[in-house]
Amino acid sequence: MIKAAEMVHDCLHRERYRYTLDSPVDDGLFAHYADADAFQVAVYDARHLLPQARITFRIEPRDGSFLINGALGLDYVTVTYLRGGRMEAARATQEAILARLR
């Protein structure tokens, strides 16, 4: 569930939101973006150097219409939307996915 959606200043003239969630993000989020032809999911795990670090991730569709940044265990993600005709649809879809997370 989305607890709060806060618009964040974006100097690249995109629209960026910080979505605070009811519970920490887990890797269940990735299941919604499992289609490798449509999405690119990149993770970075630095726990070999910083044992308490969280695994960061970036999720981006091939058309570049949005970008999700976050880390497993954090209770928020940021989503940046490219402005344009598809922005509202992209935003509605991502918010629906985030709303369904437990």
Added chain:
Amino acid sequence: MFDFAEFGYDFATNRLVVGGEPMVLHCHHYNVFLQRSIQDAEYIDSAPILVGAAAEVVFAQLTNLLSQTPDIAARKATVEALYRACGLGLIDLSALTDRGGEVSTCSTHYSIGWKEKFGISRAPVAFFSTGFLAGALAAIYRLPPSDVQARQTACCSMGADADVFELGRGPADFTIFAPRRDTPLVAVGNDVEPATSVDRAAVTRAVAEMPLPVNDEGLIPVFGVYATRLHADYYNRISFAFEREMTEAAGRQGVEIAADLFIEAGHICAFNTLGGIMCSPEWDALMSPMLKTREDWVHGIVAWWNACGYGAGKVVDLSPTSLTVRLYNDYESVGYERMYGTADHGVGYLVTGGFAGVMNLIYLGDIHTKPALTPAFYDRLFKGGRAFKGRMTTCQAMGDPYTEIRAELVETAPGGHRLEGAGVSA
């Protein structure tokens, strides 16, 4: 593919050297602000400097990188991949011959970044790309850069659909600089740093190893900015060549004017790039468990700074009202010595503005609350009467064993003008 990770980050000196050229991370705010600061001095013909500085470093680097690649198509592919890996955008060199040719692209960091920051431009702005292409043409076909010409004829920053660059042969239409010398690096000292819960060395290593995602446009949108990994000596050359021109025009005052501009560029860098980092999920993911105090935030961001290729920075003194950072082989000093020998004044402008900016963000800007990094917030934080002021207390380029920056909280009376200065002078 071209991957900077293959070249290995030197964690002893906190530098990344690729094809003989040290590479440093910056963002579009810094890149276009620095360029505009130089261009705004209309009595100096800056375009040949900006193009020539890029041609110089790219030619040197590619001559090194392509030394074992005889095939022209393969040489072009390496150049295109390097350009993209730097976050400069996309180029297609397939039509290029040893006589030159036209290169057209819809994605150029400087054109897009300029438009994002300043709006529509009245003239082309992609000087780095112009110089990159000049250096690349010379390196691909083993030509002397002095026999290559390059100019930009259309620019997205002006509203054009594409950036267009024309390359040809003939006497260079940009500055050919005197060759740089090899200069030894100094030994990094074993300075005692204040205690912190931040594992500084591990953070630097983790950040240096973090992939920088290049998108399909050849750009690197991270931390709310477009990042680049460019040649340190490009920044050095355009800054110091400009400073020397200013000195010729205005004597010692020219140095002071240039210093003010470059230190302001350091503030811009700190606010946008370092501020963006400290507001990011990546920062929270790596750093959160270690950040107990504001001092920890300073140690943390200095550890990130050390992953940017700028040299080895060490916090030697820190309080809520002051910071002293000692830098070994800061890229400005190393570059100055390579280009011009020992300096008669301090040249650590980026670091002076950068560390004052760090203190402003952490102690005055409450960056831990993730404020919006807006132009209005920048003005409040950096242009108000109460702010941290940086000064160089030593400079490696002057022969000192390191560069040291002291940032202190200063207050001015309402309406007073707060000036930051170079500090170290002859």
